[in-house]
Amino acid sequence: MSGHFRPSRRAMLKVGLAGAATVASPAILRLTASAQSGPIKIGLPLALTGALGSVGQQQKRGAELYAKIQNAKGGILGRPIELLIEDTAGNPANCVRKAQEMVERRDCRLLTGITLSSEALAVVPKLAEWDSIFISSDNGDGRLTAESLVPNFFRANISGPMGTRAVSLYLRTAKLQKFYALGLDYAWGHNSVQVFEQEAVKSKKEFIGKVFAPTGTKDYSPYITKIRQSGADAVFLVLQGDDNNAFLSQAQQYRLPEKVKLLTEIVDLASIRAVGDASLGLIGSSRYSFTYDHPLNNEFVALWKKEHGTVPDTFEGEQWQCMKVFEAGIVKAGGIEAAKLRAALEDIEIESVKGKVHIRKCDHQGVQQGFMVEVVKKPGFDTPVPEVIATFPGDSTTPTCNTMTFKD
Known part of the structure; x- marks a missing residue:
């Protein structure tokens, strides 16, 4: 040692870790x-x-x-x-x-x-x-x-509230009065159903109830039964991917569209292609449509x-x-x-x-802009396609700043 300071192993380990943190910390990384x-x-x-x-x-x-x-x-x-x-x-x-x-x-x-x-x-x-x-x-x-x-x-x-708002604006002039909602049981589903419920009440419509399904649900029959028994004129769907396909296929199998109008926050071709004619008549907002x-x-x-x-x-x-x-x-x-x-x-x-x-x-x-589409059969297409039936200006479908609520 002969008079020279030699730090302990623990002290050196601390310094080493601190140095590594300094080098790796994203807070101080800059573009190379x-x-x-x-x-x-x-x-x-x-x-x-x-x-x-x-x-x-x-x-x-x-x-x-x-x-x-x-x-x-x-x-x-x-x-x-x-x-x-x-x-x-x-x-x-x-x-x-x-x-x-x-x-x-x-x-x-x-x-x-x-x-x-x-x-x-x-x-x-x-x-x-x-x-x-x-x-x-x-x-x-x-x-x-x-x-x-x-x-x-x-x-x-x-966003979800923007798509939901387009649906609610469209429904203001519709004869449908009683609504039920089914959403996926995670952030997007809960958020959009919440906005739809608020918009329905604001439009003097009756919001009867809501239910949420875990992502990856295979059997939607219990949810379809709840919807049928609710007495609703229409059900608002916040589903996507495999869940959406499963619900639409089973809804047709149980003849749900004959009793309740199906409305959705998102209409996409992947689901239409997967379920074919089971998507016909579906009305909803579309974040993007090739037919625009x-x-x-x-x-x-x-x-x-x-x-x-x-x-x-x-x-x-x-x-x-x-x-x-x-x-x-x-x-x-x-x-x-x-x-x-x-x-x-x-x-x-x-x-x-x-x-x-x-x-x-x-x-x-x-x-x-917000778009509303209806799934229809069109010449030249093997499967049904979403046809734009209404557009709404962005100022009317976008929430006020930093909120999920609208001016009227």
């Missing part, structure tokens, strides 16, 4: 030189498997076609787009872990496509620490742009047909629009640094597949 000049990395932690795997697969296809088309044009700001795609299986803990790995190991600071609202709610508290921007392409839970809003989160898609006649949508549909030989579905269109919002923000910011990109995205407006989309500065929600 390669991240500022190399490919623009966009991370998509997606539910590619599980009950909502069909939604995650749509988001994946939407992002991939955008990246392919944009890279053929030279990328964004002359930089190629690189997509980092991982399967979360719809598990919030998996989603946080996959997103964190993208940030810390692959220096990816742009996130999108997180499929379930429960996953998004788990990720958003981490965004400031990760110095990352997350733009939602499908998350429905209204809280993400209300009490759970964080500065680095933006929503380009139609708009020059940019017609162009997108043509691109999609060329690539996939079919028309784009709901979340393929929503993901495409989300990528266009990302692109506009990055161009305006002149790069992908979070602080500059956040400022650029606030109050940005683009023209896209659904017309004008304005990202509102006050709560980062994308204000856009």
Whole structure:
């Protein structure tokens, strides 16, 4: 030792751990030189498997076609787009872990496509620490742009309350008076049913009751029995993926549509294709529809047909629009640094597949038109398709800032 200070093993371990934490802490990580000049990395932690795997697969296809088309044009700001795609299986803990790995190991600071609202709610508290921007392409839970809003989160898609509001506006002139609701038993389902109940009461309609089914439910007969016995004129559905397909098939089997009108927050082609004629007559809001006649949508549909030989579905269109919002923000910011990109995205407006989309500065929600569709048979299509039967301006379907409630 001869007079020299030699720290204990425990002290050295403490210093070592502290040093490692300093190096690895996302709070102080900054964009590397390669991240500022190399490919623009966009991370998509997606539910590619599980009950909502069909939604995650749509988001994946939407992002991939955008990246392919944009890279053929030279990328964004002359930089190629690189997509980092991982399967979360719809598990919030998996989603946080996959997103964190993208940030810390692959220096990816742009996130999108997180499929379930429960996953998004788990990720958003981490965004400031990760110095990352997350733009939602499908998350429905209204809280993400209300009490759970964080500065680095933006929503380009139609939210659950917005879809529900379109349905409620449509029903104001309908003869239907008594309503029941069935939703998936997680954040999005509860949130949308809550908004529907509030809107029904506000419209002087009778809201009889509600029930929630766990994701992955195979047998919907007990729920169908409750709906039949409720005395409702119509049932409002907040279902997606395998659950939606199972319910619609079984509803037809039990002849529920003969007694109760089926209304839904989301009409998508995946469910229509899965259940065929069991979807006929279904009325609901649509976050995106290939049948909407708009020059940019017609162009997108043509691109999609060329690539996939079919028309784009709901979340393929929503993901495409989300990528266009990302692109506009990055161009305006002149790069992908979070602080500059956040400022650029606030109050940005683009023209896209659904017309004008304005990202509102006050709560980062994308204000856009609301669509109502009815599932019908049309010449030239093997399966039924959603036909647009009503549109509502974004100002009437978007909640007041930082809320899930509406002006009237």
